[in-house]
Amino acid sequence: MFAPSLAVSSMWVMHKTSETSFCLSCHTMQAPYEEYQGSAHFMNQKGIRAECHDCHIPQSGMDYLITKIRASKDIYHEFVTGKIDTPEKFEEHRLAMAQTVWDQLKANDSATCRSCHQFDAMDLQKQSADAQKMHALGIKEKQTCIDCHKGVAHFPPEITIDSKAHDALMEHARQTPADAKEVYPVAPAPLGNLGTVYPATKLAVVGKSGDAREVEITGSQMQGAEQVIYLSAGQRLVLATLTEEGQKAVKVSSDWEKDPYGNAWRSVSLRAPLAEPALGKPDEIWNYAKTLDQAYCSGCHAPISSEHYTLNAWPSVAKGMGARTDISAEDLDILTRWFQYHAKDIATRE
Known part of the structure; x- marks a missing residue:
């Protein structure tokens, strides 16, 4: 009798600790919860709500157990180390925490996302032109949901470029x-x-x-x-x-x-x-541009190959994406030029 009772108790504990109300028992989860309330996963025209566990906990198997074990570290840092017990500390570690979730979703092919969303169930013709284009690209390149949908329910981490990187670029130019x-x-x-x-x-x-x-x-x-x-x-x-x-x-x-x-x-x-x-060579400019790409583009979606668009198409694409970030006009120009100089028609010509 003891073993079955223990198993039932364990399952009950697992279930209760997966509920949104349990997540909110930690005060540091208030900010992510408010972010989530402003997303389409909390309120939408179809009245379908995705709770915390729907996105963060795989439904079954070893992934479920591993996720539950990993989640215990948040409780540990909340009540023991105090690592994330203030808004300032939470923001300081937001990128690292987000990266952990992104890595997990990447490893399991966005299993929790796919419990609701499937490419073969999408009516692409009813989507916006941009969504059609990106989903078609995702299908072609076998991408997974998290490749493009980072920050879908919570604010993405702020990733900035240290001004020293550009200063170093100028210093190299002076030494030509x-x-x-x-x-x-x-x-x-x-x-x-x-x-x-x-x-x-x-x-x-x-x-x-x-x-x-x-x-x-x-x-x-x-x-x-x-x-x-x-x-x-x-x-x-x-x-x-x-x-x-x-x-x-x-x-x-x-x-x-x-x-x-x-x-x-x-x-x-x-x-x-x-x-x-x-500079005597453009290589260091392009290395700087790749850093900009990683910071301002790949922080939200999978890297898009420079060969995906033509030289003439890249400026409008880069301008549209850049408007969603705080990238400076000067850095956006360098990044756009990286894409243009390595665009589909340039690569083909070379």
Whole structure:
């Protein structure tokens, strides 16, 4: 009789400690609960509510037991170590706690999410255009729910970039040898009084102009927008913007030719002084961009390959996503350029 009674008691305890009311017995869970109350999992037009255990505890098997054992650490830190017993401490450890949950969901293929949501049960045609696109991508690349739906019921951790990373990038640029054959600006830089060149633009060093490098930029102009030098015909990656004087100094190397959309393009080059520091290779700019991607993009969803969109499509995609974060305009520009320079049509061309 003792063994069955113990088993029944254990199951009862397991059940009671999975209820939302039990979770809320720890005062540090009040903030996550308030976040959850503002989500579609708490209140929605269909009247279906997902409680704490629906999202955090697999329904059966070893995953259920392992999750219950792991959850005991929260009680330990709440009442014994005091590790998360204040709002400030909770925020300090929010990323680590979230990462633990993300890792678990990644390992079990988002088992708790899939107890309600299944790709094969989705009517994609009734979803928004963005949702259709991302779910189709998720199916194609065999992604799991948590890859894209971090922060679905709770505020995601704030992930920021240490300004020292950008400062280090500038310091490396200052150390570029004076005899470098080509350079890549780290930030928007004036080309004397001829215009402004933008990060990661390849500049051939052709001489010196006082204390500045004399550089040459090569690209394309579109008829009607001669104040801009683009990467090439039809590819709207802005290398530089020109003043009226800069437009007059441009050397034209081909006649106007129309693209399939009726826009006329011509090849051009421009020589100008560059006084600002610049790197001898773009690698460190791209490493910085990858750090930005991990902090501002991958914190919410799985990394999206730069080859997923074309060079011309990336700016609007990056701008839309960037608006949901606190990324600076300068960092968003660098990140966008990383995507553009490694885009689907660029990768194919190379």
